[in-house]
Amino acid sequence: MTDNWAGVEEFLDDTLGGPGSGKFLNLLTRMVDAKRVLEIGAQDGRSTVWLARGVGPSGRVVTLVSNTEHASMVRSDLEGAESAEAVEIVVGPAVTTLHSVRTDDDSSFDLVLVDAVDENSAQYVEWALVLGRPGTVVVLGNVVRGGEVLDESSSDPAVRGTREVLALLASHPRLDAAALQTVGTAGWDGFAVALVVE
Numbered sequence: 001m002t003d004n005w006a007g008v009e010e011f012l013d014d015t016l017g018g019p020g021s022g023k024f025l026n027l028l029t030r031m032v033d034a035k036r037v038l039e040i041g042a043q044d045g046r047s048t049v050w051l052a053r054g055v056g057p058s059g060r061v062v063t064l065v066s067n068t069e070h071a072s073m074v075r076s077d078l079e080g081a082e083s084a085e086a087v088e089i090v091v092g093p094a095v096t097t098l099h100s101v102r103t104d105d106d107s108s109f110d111l112v113l114v115d116a117v118d119e120n121s122a123q124y125v126e127w128a129l130v131l132g133r134p135g136t137v138v139v140l141g142n143v144v145r146g147g148e149v150l151d152e153s154s155s156d157p158a159v160r161g162t163r164e165v166l167a168l169l170a171s172h173p174r175l176d177a178a179a180l181q182t183v184g185t186a187g188w189d190g191f192a193v194a195l196v197v198e
């Protein structure tokens with residue numbers, strides 16, 4: 001994982017709409033001075049490594065993965081990574097494991113990354129409200145999906161889940177949110193950011 005960009009494509013890809021995503025998350029973590037981060041959905045450590053680097057060795061990153069294979073991939077990517085000791089990996093379907101997630105000293109999470117990209121995204125955002133506080137930042141990946149998100153007749157669970165969560169972001173009284181579109185080698189996509197308010 002490097003800070004050195006090899007070119008325009010790498011630079012554009014390093015958002016939640018592209019395959020990189022890490023540097024954007026690292027910047028956001030530092031911008032909001034997040035010390036406690038919850039990552040909902042990781043396949044490997046590409047985001048986790050950058051989140052750990054962002055919170056520093058005294059911070060905490062709780063990463064939810066669906067199975068032991070993905071847990072191994074996250075662990076492997078974390079080997080030798082900066083502040084890897086800050087990361088706790090929790091294995092199992094996020095809708096289940098979220099019930100057991102606690103902050104270590106009962107402090108709320110400062111930043112929640114919703115990136116499982118399945119049909120349960122709205123539930124994950126509801127959990128971000130439970131485990132966060134006014135001022136917590138919530139980020140959601142892959143919310144444009146090549147424009148498919150505009151297809152209200154889609155049967156794709158990811159599209160349906162995304163439409164549901166965008167409707168929640170647009171209407172929830174405790175969320176102030178915006179969505180942004182991105183372009184990169186993975187195509188046209190985007191991410192959403194939300195601020196938890198009183």
Ligand SMILES: C[S@@+](CC[C@H](N)C(=O)[O-])C[C@H]1O[C@@H](n2cnc3c(N)ncnc32)[C@H](O)[C@@H]1O
Nearest residue numbers: 041042043044046047065066093094115116118
């Ligand atoms: C877009 S990727 C996550 C990218 C991740 N932030 C990273 O950089 O590795 C979505 C991943 O979330 C995980 N996921 C999907 N549904 C999940 C669930 N219900 N519980 C936990 N993880 C889930 C899957 O491993 C899936 O590959």
